[in-house]
Amino acid sequence: MTDPLQELITATLLLLGGGLMLIAAIGIVRLPDLLTRMHATTKAGTLGAALTIAAVAVHFADAAVTARAVAIILFIVLTAPVAAHVIGRASYFACVSLWQGTVKDELREHYDPESHVLYSGLEERDEE
Amino acid sequence: MIPFAWNIVLATVWVVLTANLTLLNALFGFLLGYAALALVQSQLPGLHGYAQRVPRFIGFVLFYIWEMAKANARIAYDVVTPRCDIHPGVVGVPLEACSDGEITVLANLISLTPGTLSLDVSSDRRVLYIHAMYIEDEAAFHEEIKELERRVLKVMRP
Amino acid sequence: MQPGSLILSTMTRLLLPLQLLFSVFMLLRGHDLPGGGFIAGLVASAGFILYLFAFGVAATQALLRIDPREIAGAGLTLAVLSALPALLYGDPVFTAQWWHPSLPLIGEIKLSSPLLFDIGVYLTVIGSMLTIVISLAEAEE
Amino acid sequence: MNLAVALPILLPLLLGALSLLAHRRLRLQRWLGVLGTGALLAAALWLLRCVAREGVVVLHMGDWQAPFGITLAADLLGASMAVLTGLLGLATAVYSLATTPRGHEQYGHWPLLHLLLAGVTGAFLTGDIFNLYVWFEVMLVASFALLTLGGERAQMEGAIKYVALNLLSSMIFLSALGITYGLFGTLNMADLAAKVAAADQPGLLSVLAAMYMVAFGIKAGAFPLFFWLPASYHTPPVAVSALFAGLLSKVGVYSLYRVFTLIFTHDVGYTHEILLWAAGLTMLTGVLGALAQTEIRRIVSFQIISSIGYMLMGLALFTPLALAGGMLYIGQDIVVKITLFLVAGIAFRLLGSYRLEALGGLYRYRPLLGVLFLIPALSLAGLPPLSGFIAKLAVVRGAIEEASWGITFVALLTGLLTLYSIIRIWQQAFWRELPAHATDTGVLRGERRDPGLWLMYLPVAVLAGLILLVGVYAQPFFGLAEAAAGQLLDPQAYIDAVLGEARP
Amino acid sequence: MLAAVLSGFCLAALVPWLQPRLGARAGWLFALLPAGLTAYFATFLPAVAAGETFRVSYPWVPGLDLELAFYLDGLALLFALLISGIGALVTLYASDYLAGDARQPRFYVLILAFMASMLGLVLSDNLIALFIFWELTSITSYLLIGYDHEAAFARRAALQGLVVTVGGGLALLAGFLLLGTVGGSYTLTELLQHGEAIRAHDYYLPLLLLVLAGAFTKSAQVPFHFWLPNAMAAPTPVSAYLHSATMVKAGVYLLARLHPALGGTEAWILLCSLFGGVTMLTGAYLAVRSTGIKWVLAYSTVMALGTLTMLAGIGTEKAMIAFGAFLLGHSLYKGALFLVAGALDHEAGTKDILEMGGLRRAMPITAVLAAVSALSLAGLPPLFGFIGKELMLGAVLNAPFLAPLLTAMAVATGALVVAAAGAVAVRPFFGPPARTPKTPHEAPWGMLAGPALLSALSLLFGLAPGLPGEGLISATAASLAGEPVHAHLALWHGLNLPLALSALAVAAGVLLYSQWGRVRGAMNRLEALDARGPEAGYERLMAATTRLAERLTRILQNGYLRSYITTTVLTLVGLVGYTLLTRYEGGFAGGLDVRFYEWVIAGLLVAAALFACSTRSRLGAVASVGVVGFAVALFFILFSAPDLSITQILVETLTVILLVLVLFKLPDFMSFSTPRQRLRDGAVAGLLGVLVTALLLIAVHYQFAEPISAYHLAKSVPLAHGHNVVNVIIVDYRALDTLGEIFVVALAAIGVYAMIKYPGGPGHRTDEDESAV
Amino acid sequence: MIEIAIVLVLAMLCIGLVLAFFRLARGPRLPNRVVALELISSLVVGFIAVYAIHTDVEEFLDVAIVMALLAFMASVGFARYIEKGGHRDD
């Protein structure tokens, strides 16, 4: 733990990761509606966490630790979008209202809450 | 083919996790992975070829990281500056991708990128509905997504 | 979960084996690093619960093939029995026994009664958690 | 190597696990139930024999010397309690054969029964105070499950209170354990006793003792912590109620005995004085509660509380005689309470109710049942020549010899009120004529045969015989209690046996 | 002697088996046992009369000084003879009286068990054994009074008798235990020799009061007399045996037995003679007032018991001789009269004297027997009752205290008893024939043998008083005195004051009887007083106890979980807090070495906990609990517990999942409580919080011993082959904990499975009833 | 240098935790709370990483692995609840 370059990289990664997570946290407070807040948390948050984990790998510079760090990042990358997807989808369908500044909503009209079928809008062209 | 590939991946993960690269350990990891897959194999459809995809894969990763950095910077800027210049909306993007795996990978990559979030896939799997933060120009946004999709499919298809 | 969360179900097929693998990893390394039967059992249970959320009760039961209560019963039995080998060697109950059997091709492996015990814990936790969650989910449907 | 101490714990654990594995095979479970509890009784008797011959029997689990591993240690008290557990387990198992609804068997009656017994014997035989907590929880969760099996409304209502208050108690216990470990750095009770004795902070020890007192007081059902007991004990099927009545609160009492003879004896004038007050108030409130009830199981439930008072009194007086009496009281009360519940179950089988107003004619048509009721009932009231008398005699004599007039008065008054409350069951259910509104009295009148009835009578008869035997042929039992009291009052032998050469 | 006592129990146990095999005449065979016992005890007469005593003992429960010891002296022999003798007659009598009754076997069981208990009582030389037999007589008596158990009156009377006698018995037990402690022995014969020391002891008065409470309740002394007449609900043979000749005399026996140890003090004399005198007079008065034949006899029994108590109290040599004579006389005539009353009831179908008349024609033998015994009751010569009464008057006149008062009461009693005797023996048999429910005819001879023998003995002993007097009565008096006494009994004592008083009493009695109807009328007007009498007091006390019980139980066991939790928490806070404040003298941990992020995590934990408490959103609370869990997990990491942290996170995650699964079926958060309740609950919770904080501050302040875990750290690798010491502890050092732990988890799963899956709806539970709600 | 970075990052994470908890408490409605919880678990992962560096204890990383693999399960559970039509007011 005496290599200054290594320290520099570690510190940079840490600060980057911490900064991203802080931004995610600010975002979740500041942004206007759920979906926009999710843009901040599930991305910035996870990326930030991944960066700090990477800092750990650099810091220890040890095969076992690196392996574990890689695993953590892999797991984050695999699970974070799933969480974002299920929450986003669920809350959208559960009628969590969108921010009034939302410019466009192509999904609502394609969704049939009775049958839970989500149409693509391309079905009619097929029939022609 | 895919089960086998995934199996190898699992064995590798095992070796990595245990940080113990011996024949015995690799074999053990393979067996464990095999057992785990055997449990779910009835649910997994096949997928073909993956041999020449490594270089494309590396290229893709670099592209993706760059995209991610850009998006993160933009969100960060918007979040920390007092004015919040966002134009969110839900957009349906028609898909080229057709297999479950392709759609999922694409959707997850979209979700992982700040500024876009995959909400759902239409029941006939032809349209991906995306919530996006910045839809100033819808055509440009479509193009961005299509570009990502092309690169993904290039990696994933033989 | 309503039908057609393609993303979740596809990811679950990938994540479940990963979680199971990871659980075994946590189980086996527990003696030397953080982990152990209980933690591993919960990780494995979480994998199955994810599967349950994505595919429903019937699919999960089909996946498991055996009643989770039997898994728990087997785990408990194994845990109790792991206390007994000590008797064969004239030691008090629960005295740890270490065997180093040599297998062809692989070589010597380290097997111990605490490991058997931990596997018992692992199975019990999986069986119990799944019993609880599956019955709850079933009651909901 | 003393397998004898481990067997009464491992046996029911294994049987519980196997019964769970065999959850589809009811006949196998029943066989395992009866033979397994029988084996448990045999194992416990073997243990008692070992203890009687060799003194405290100790087993260091995993070959880790005390205080580093978990040590099982059986003295006469622990071993006797294990024997009673086996006995009650067997009685309940046989009785269950005839009374447990098929649905209950399908949904876990048998594994729960075994595991409840395992928790109880574990608590009696462990020499480690944290391990005691674990067995408490095994016992509790098994009882939770047994209590709610069947899902009746009353069961649910009772169970909420039972669970909430017992959980509170467990948390107090756990907190006390944490503080104990923080102060003394050990969990082995013998080691703890030695280290507590060396600590020169009586005030602090009293504080700690008060925590244990409350935690175990809840489990024991002492005043004013007993609410969970009458709220729930009458709600499950009667075989389960009987088992609860016989065993559960006694584990709390046992723990008080263990802790307040082995560990907290630094200021008997304070701690045991509190126990004495609790004893008196427990007796009185319990028996008054019984007087207020008109349903057999509820009457007996409150009587459980009242009896706890006598047991606490024996401990609180802290003389050899009173302790012996208290322990004899514990032992005999276990048998008495379960017998009363089982008799109530037979009455229910014959007349379809537990409410006094709906009962009658039992003495006319079932005189044997009358005798089988009177024996435990009169023993409960402490009348000679039954086991309850011998126990109460010893306790009260202990109080008089200590010139504790107040508690003597309360104990005797409670005896009278107990008689009054329990004999009302006799007056109403047995002596009164068959009420006109009683329907379906075919079995009662002997017009219809009930093939399962003998399985209900059998354990009751054996237990009632035991009550009579302990009363009439009291010396071996009282002698055992005296010897057990001697062990409790001279904990050095226990400490030496547990710590062995590892002592500093 | 052991066999003599236990044989009764053995035969009783065999009755249910024997009776069906022996048939209708079983009673005759059963009567052989008491008859044989009478003969057996009779063989002791000469020796005992000569002043010899016998003692045998067998160990029973040495640790409790409980010994099966028997001691035979004059007093014991007198009682033993009465018990076995009258027992034989009653058993015989019952075989006719209860002919055809399906419950007959139960009767024999109880009566034989009773007899054995009674023998044990009077023969015991061990206080505790005596008490055991004492209580056994209460129990058997209870069951016998309730023989006709489907009658509400019989049940009530039985319960009343049981409560009073057992209540007194408990006082007696306390008294005995005190006596044993004070006297240093539980052996009667030893205690009797240490009377001086016992009477001088500080505990003498309390122990005397306790013993007297036992004796007085059993012997129906005022104010406990009310249970005895009610006990007449029992079959007549039982009344004859238990409630006149034997059990009720147990209390008197005890007074006599303990006289050498406890008697002779001012307290003893005053208490016994006053209670006895008042009881005597009250009994006689109530006897005259009653019209039911068994009630008249019962109250006259109360009179006799009072007399005996008084005599035991007076305690002079004369009184002791009078005691023996009166006791014997009473047992003979009262036993006979009860059996006669039973015969009347059995043959004429009524117990009411007013419904009888002129029965001498139909039942001549009965009439004669009644007359003889009634004369003895009235205390007329030449019957033995006369001798007893004369001796009693003599004793009263010479009483050490209150002689005039006692004499006046004795004379008044004498007059009333004469009237009562008239009511029993004259009224039913003479005068115009009355229409009785049954057509009267003479009783079978099995029912006549008893009264005949007893009446004959009354006459015989009256004519030849030396026959019992010189031997048995002397020996009895000697037992009371604790030293040899020589009694000289004679019909003719010469013209003395007792005789004059007797004459006065008889004259007044005859006058009273002639005006019986009017006297009763006057007395009935006073019956309003009964509403304030002891029986009403007993009823009110029992009712009040039940009411108190109900009210207290409603308050304590009120069904509200919140109140249970409050009480429990306040008990904890009170007990531990009080101990802490008053006993603890040490310090508390101080010094804050906290990093800034630790402050933040702590704040997060507090905020999340408080938010969970205050939010109206259920899942908000769930998420908040999740945050609490994460904070705890962070603390585990901060303080070096990665295993714990992992477990905490996993458990927290799964808890949230379970909560979410369960909450789906549950309602919203409701706020049921008022602000005041919230404030109160907040105070309770706050107190607990403060207590826990204080405890923890103490716990970390001290470290009395090095933790044993140094060993675990040192040996994990070399001995247990593991580097993660926590895991090694879990699977090796303390595997048993873990074994229990996984069983808890599995048990929870079994419970959950059953709760969810158990098929609901009616008919699934065969074992439950409507009482659940 | 690295010590300063660690303190800074810890401070950021602490602020992050406070803000995320604010959103969790504030809601409105369940999805916002879930998202906040999700963020808190990310912050905890970051915290663990920093703390592992700070204390030089690599074993803490194992906590982060479990967290990374399983924390999303709570979100999936909540999402399932919302989709199944659980109470809206949560």
Place this chain on the structure above:
Amino acid sequence: MEPLMAVLVGITFATAVYMMLRRSIVKLIIGLTLLSNAANLLFFTASGLTRGAPPIIPEGAEQPAGAVADPLPQALILTAIVISFGVLAFALVLIRKAYQVVQADDLDQMKDTDT
């Protein structure tokens, strides 16, 4: 640090009991959850806190490198956590079932078995 933790544990206990005293069955569950957390934290604090030194012996070593945290309370708390978890799972379902059977979430309406 311990004094802060002591206050923290006290507050957690207080909130737990406060929640258990509310009449709503759902709040009871929240209270029970908090209670077990509080007790575990109490145990953890009472047995002493050590920063940054988990009781894991390095690979190849026989003894811990320096002073490490006490492993025994950790193992005990782990057991306690698991037990509490089992009990809590049971209690949760019990509450659910009780609500189903009684059709009320007001605990004050569940008093029939006592009186």
